Amino acid sequence: MAEHNEAVAYPVGLRLAGRRVVVLGGGQVAQRRLPALIAAGADVLLVSPSATPSVEAMADAGEVRWERRRYEDGDLDGAWYALISTDDPEANRAASAEAEARRVWAVRSDDADAASAWTPATGRSEGITVAVLTGRDPRRSAAVRDAIIEGLRDGSLTAPHFRARTTATGTPTATGTAPGQAAPGHVSLVGGGPGDPDLITVRGRRLLAQADVVIADRLGPRDLLDELPPHVEVIDAAKIPYGRFMAQEAINNALIEHALAGKTVVRLKGGDPFVFGRGMEEAQALAEHGIPCTVVPGISSTISVPGAAGIPVTHRGVAHEFTVVSGHVAPDDPRSLVDWEAVARLRGTLVLLMSVENIGAIAEALVRHGRPAGTPVAVVQEGTTAAQRRVDATLATVGERVKAEGIRPPAVIVIGDVVTIGTGTGR
Numbered sequence: 001m002a003e004h005n006e007a008v009a010y011p012v013g014l015r016l017a018g019r020r021v022v023v024l025g026g027g028q029v030a031q032r033r034l035p036a037l038i039a040a041g042a043d044v045l046l047v048s049p050s051a052t053p054s055v056e057a058m059a060d061a062g063e064v065r066w067e068r069r070r071y072e073d074g075d076l077d078g079a080w081y082a083l084i085s086t087d088d089p090e091a092n093r094a095a096s097a098e099a100e101a102r103r104v105w106a107v108r109s110d111d112a113d114a115a116s117a118w119t120p121a122t123g124r125s126e127g128i129t130v131a132v133l134t135g136r137d138p139r140r141s142a143a144v145r146d147a148i149i150e151g152l153r154d155g156s157l158t159a160p161h162f163r164a165r166t167t168a169t170g171t172p173t174a175t176g177t178a179p180g181q182a183a184p185g186h187v188s189l190v191g192g193g194p195g196d197p198d199l200i201t202v203r204g205r206r207l208l209a210q211a212d213v214v215i216a217d218r219l220g221p222r223d224l225l226d227e228l229p230p231h232v233e234v235i236d237a238a239k240i241p242y243g244r245f246m247a248q249e250a251i252n253n254a255l256i257e258h259a260l261a262g263k264t265v266v267r268l269k270g271g272d273p274f275v276f277g278r279g280m281e282e283a284q285a286l287a288e289h290g291i292p293c294t295v296v297p298g299i300s301s302t303i304s305v306p307g308a309a310g311i312p313v314t315h316r317g318v319a320h321e322f323t324v325v326s327g328h329v330a331p332d333d334p335r336s337l338v339d340w341e342a343v344a345r346l347r348g349t350l351v352l353l354m355s356v357e358n359i360g361a362i363a364e365a366l367v368r369h370g371r372p373a374g375t376p377v378a379v380v381q382e383g384t385t386a387a388q389r390r391v392d393a394t395l396a397t398v399g400e401r402v403k404a405e406g407i408r409p410p411a412v413i414v415i416g417d418v419v420t421i422g423t424g425t426g427r
């Protein structure tokens, strides 16, 4: 006869949508388990004289039906699954016995040995559910679960799609690829954040780890490129030859060419792809060729670079707005789309990108249109990187200070009273 190992459970994924699940006890255990039961669409009946505020909120929202009383024999009638977690051991024992008699799988928070089912340590990443059981060592289960989820998130554990891809929101979309058939090329426009490699999103990092080809900007987390395995082709976007094309068109063509060759391509961009990043132009070019594209938002330098230099773009009682402006064309340039007169009238924070060259003319225009000359200004160069530096000035002095200090792009320029909050630095 085969030997039985009591510590071995048979794993299964319960499809609970519309099926009755009875939860006995409204304390911390219920609070932890209810969200997953609700997410699975279970018809949850909670029986408990009291509940934590979070559990109560789920009942108030109509996500579970709550009967405010103690457990009674018969409560498990019609249940498919039960979670027994009252603070009364006697009630737990009685409910366990009822579950056994009715053949309802039941977990027990107070006595795993007496339960007919165990809750695995679970986690989800990009449509994958990870469930880990290690016999009677829940902390070890949680540690294994964390390692797997972490690996899936940072890309060190790869899980290629064979039947579906996911969109930016994580919703699966059919690719029409049969199992075993080569998937068509795919491009991800990934916002890499301001430069510090830790400031890319989890999703961006995972996609980077899955790439065959990476086309990277000069700005963004360039240190991450060194970590890519040798087979990954890394292309510097600034060095793509563009002959009779515009540089952007040449980048679009490179993306299209690699995707049509069946490659998994990441277009790694600085900050967020849609903040002065031409991300939509690339997405449109790919769409014209029917190439699937995922857009991954990034941490924009507009907020993170001031933050890294100790400047909050808003502060209670100081600034109720912040406005982001590109200064890549001077205020008197007919190509400028900015109404500098209107901008000068704003009282809140101004965040200028691509403005190092024109800051003298911009400051002069702001003062001419009414912003006080003494308004504090901070210039933050290469924010979030090891080379970060900050220079303080006023609207009256910033043009000269930037020249004298040899400030070079990339820099974010912050104008407004928030500049002096928390630092008290002189100018």
Ligand SMILES: C[S@@+](CC[C@H](N)C(=O)[O-])C[C@H]1O[C@@H](n2cnc3c(N)ncnc32)[C@H](O)[C@@H]1O
Residues within 6 Å of the ligand: 194, 195, 219, 220, 270, 271, 272, 273, 274, 275, 276, 277, 299, 300, 301, 302, 305, 352, 353, 354, 355, 380, 381, 382, 383, 384, 385, 409, 410, 411, 412
């Ligand atoms: C073409 S825009 C791209 C902005 C980017 N998409 C974002 O969301 O941060 C480039 C400008 O962003 C700013 N910038 C980006 N990264 C920066 C950094 N690490 N430090 C300072 N400024 C930065 C500079 O003003 C630079 O000229």
